[in-house]
Amino acid sequence: MLLPKFEFHEPASIQEAIELKKKYRTDARLLAGGTDLLVHLKKKLITTDHVISLLRIKDLGQIKNNKESVEIGACVTMARLSESKVIQENFCAIKAGADNLGTHLIRNRATLGGNVCNASPAADTICSLIVYQAHALLESTDGKRELPIESFFMSPGKTDIRDNEILTGFKLSIPGKNCGAHYIQLGKRKSSEINIVNVASFIQFDPSDQTIMNSRIALGSVAATPIRSFHAEKILQNKKASESLFYEAGEAARHKDCKPIDDFRGTADYRKAMIGVLTKRTLDAAFKQVQAQ
Amino acid sequence: MKKIINVTINNKPCELAVESNQTLADLLRYDFGLTGTKKGCDTGDCGACTVILDGDTVNSCLVLAVQADGSMVETIEGLSNEDGLHPLQKAFVEKGAIQCGFCSPGMIMSAKNLLDKNDNPSDWEIKEGISGNLCRCTGYQKIFEAISSQCSKPNSDINPNINQGGPHGKI
Numbered sequence: 001m002l003l004p005k006f007e008f009h010e011p012a013s014i015q016e017a018i019e020l021k022k023k024y025r026t027d028a029r030l031l032a033g034g035t036d037l038l039v040h041l042k043k044k045l046i047t048t049d050h051v052i053s054l055l056r057i058k059d060l061g062q063i064k065n066n067k068e069s070v071e072i073g074a075c076v077t078m079a080r081l082s083e084s085k086v087i088q089e090n091f092c093a094i095k096a097g098a099d100n101l102g103t104h105l106i107r108n109r110a111t112l113g114g115n116v117c118n119a120s121p122a123a124d125t126i127c128s129l130i131v132y133q134a135h136a137l138l139e140s141t142d143g144k145r146e147l148p149i150e151s152f153f154m155s156p157g158k159t160d161i162r163d164n165e166i167l168t169g170f171k172l173s174i175p176g177k178n179c180g181a182h183y184i185q186l187g188k189r190k191s192s193e194i195n196i197v198n199v200a201s202f203i204q205f206d207p208s209d210q211t212i213m214n215s216r217i218a219l220g221s222v223a224a225t226p227i228r229s230f231h232a233e234k235i236l237q238n239k240k241a242s243e244s245l246f247y248e249a250g251e252a253a254r255h256k257d258c259k260p261i262d263d264f265r266g267t268a269d270y271r272k273a274m275i276g277v278l279t280k281r282t283l284d285a286a287f288k289q290v291q292a293q
Numbered sequence: 294m295k296k297i298i299n300v301t302i303n304n305k306p307c308e309l310a311v312e313s314n315q316t317l318a319d320l321l322r323y324d325f326g327l328t329g330t331k332k333g334c335d336t337g338d339c340g341a342c343t344v345i346l347d348g349d350t351v352n353s354c355l356v357l358a359v360q361a362d363g364s365m366v367e368t369i370e371g372l373s374n375e376d377g378l379h380p381l382q383k384a385f386v387e388k389g390a391i392q393c394g395f396c397s398p399g400m401i402m403s404a405k406n407l408l409d410k411n412d413n414p415s416d417w418e419i420k421e422g423i424s425g426n427l428c429r430c431t432g433y434q435k436i437f438e439a440i441s442s443q444c445s446k447p448n449s450d451i452n453p454n455i456n457q458g459g460p461h462g463k464i
């Protein structure tokens with residue numbers, strides 16, 4: 001398959017990149033890992049006159065630990081995320097997603113920014129970013145903008161990025177003690193798979209009486225964008241953790257929060273049933289983490 | 294518009310002009326005649342075009358040639374030397390891990406990179422390490438045995454249970 005012709009730009013700084021984006025706007029596509037963009041260009045699903053590669057911009061490939069928060073550059077690859085100590089220690093749900101995306105060959109190229117900008121409802125990193133309340137960092141010649149990741153997605157493939165903006169990274173507050181989180185994906189096989197459903201859960205306990213102070217649950221592949229499961233979260237609020245409580249939360253997510261469709265990967269009913277199972281399992285795993293602390 | 298790039302392929306530095314829409318796989322095959330790097334799906338699914346780019350395995354069909362500027366590329370042709378085949382290549386021959394041979398270069402590059410980073414991977418890590426490479430002759434067990442034989446402490450009791458689970462996020 002031949003790639004169509006395009007003009008290739010390789011800016012060395014964010015400033016250069018946003019000026020190029022301002023100049024070409026929708027005529028230009030941003031290239032990070034290329035594991036989706038180059039496939040779409042080869043298959044002629046999209047066309048573009050200009051490709052702006054972001055990989056030479058050093059700032060975008062870094063994970064910065066600011067003690068209370070972490071900034072992950074948009075061009076950090078899945079393999080780098082999996083290896084990163086600060087991610088392993090504080091954001092294990094993101095690591096679980098990064099460990100499982102595509103194949104190891106894809107993970108060496110695919111970037112967090114690319115996965116988010118593709119805005120697939122089945123994306124492997126988005127549910128985890130939602131439960132950690134990540135903020136997307138956007139930059140244009142007009143200045144910088146920060147958006148909560150939850151309000152970043154409009155529909156499959158569509159995000160709230162403006163034509164002249166570039167996603168530079170994500171900012172995440174480091175969860176304190178008494179917090180646990182986990183992410184599980186369900187596919188038909190273990191590698192190179194698009195998820196049937198995927199769930200991330202985060203819980204924070206009150207250390208004095210072991211009740212759940214705070215929880216966030218995000219469901220993937222069951223709506224046009226990854227969604228929060230507010231009914232399930234409400235069930236957990238101020239209750240003592242137990243297996244039956246987690247089951248109840250899973251059932252709420254299954255029956256009240258998800259609106260999946262039937263497709264060749266799975267039926268809507270199967271997806272709903274699995275949302276119940278995965279919600280419970282991610283909560284179980286998150287609880288075990290807190291107990292082990 | 295062509296762009297001049299400097300790239301080191303199998304330890305040989307070269308400078309050449311490439312088209313912006315040319316992939317690294319095409320550069321290796323058509324400009325350098327290194328046809329050991331195969332093109333299967335051309336969309337990053339099959340792993341036949343696996344090469345090692347700056348120490349990491351990549352699908353060379355999904356890397357632009359211009360992106361390899363300043364990089365080191367290792368292909369299957371770089372493994373053997375005047376003494377003969379690389380031990381991993383020998384193991385593939387000895388264990389019968391080759392049928393039609395189309396996936397072998399990619400499979401061996403993935404395996405080499407795995408063993409370069411970890412000379413004693415577990416059974417699970419070996420399977421995970423070649424999970425991006427498809428073999429349509431279904432010879433995975435022998436490929437697994439060939440790689441396993443090259444670990445620093447080869448596991449004589451090879452566990453054929455291909456479904457054993459991974460460490461994270463899988464059910």
